[in-house]
Amino acid sequence: MxxxxxxxxxxxxxxxxxxxxxxxxxxxxxxLYGDVxxxxxxxxxxxLMAAAPTMYQYLSAQSDDKSTSIIEDISNDTFASPWTHTDxxxxxxxxxSTTLASVFGGIQGELEQRDNARLIVAAPTMRDYVQAxxxxxxxxxxxxxxxx
Numbered sequence: 001m002x003x004x005x006x007x008x009x010x011x012x013x014x015x016x017x018x019x020x021x022x023x024x025x026x027x028x029x030x031x032l033y034g035d036v037x038x039x040x041x042x043x044x045x046x047x048l049m050a051a052a053p054t055m056y057q058y059l060s061a062q063s064d065d066k067s068t069s070i071i072e073d074i075s076n077d078t079f080a081s082p083w084t085h086t087d088x089x090x091x092x093x094x095x096x097s098t099t100l101a102s103v104f105g106g107i108q109g110e111l112e113q114r115d116n117a118r119l120i121v122a123a124p125t126m127r128d129y130v131q132a133x134x135x136x137x138x139x140x141x142x143x144x145x146x147x148x
Contacts, residue, residue, distance in 0.1 A: 007023040013032075049123055
């Protein structure tokens with residue numbers, strides 16, 4: 001599964017201001033909130049969200065059962081993650097009842113917004129997979145984890 005409608009990576013955030021998540025053409029993908037989670041968590045969330053396309057690409061290149069299962073779960077929007085969104089409002093990324101970010105639609109509108117939200121919501125799950133690979137000495141995974 002590819003996210004044909006998502007904003008292509010790499011995504012980035014301003015290391016001095018974690019409130020915006022941007023695509024490669026400086027288009028705004030999302031706005032992050034920090035009042036409730038605190039500025040340190042806001043920065044960590046911004047780094048993790050920005051790494052979502054890179055982690056997805058990494059998982060897509062793996063051939064083990066775990067990566068295949070995560071990719072399928074993302075495709076079906078059935079994965080377990082501490083972050084959530086709903087089809088009714090894919091714009092809001094939440095952890096429990098705390099809103100972490102609003103995702104924007106960009107050029108392609110709702111389809112792009114939905115795929116961007118799915119990638120962002122999957123970021124903690126993808127991070128856990130990549131961290132496990134990094135701890136087993138996978139150098140590409142180590143590089144990705146360094147982004148976080």
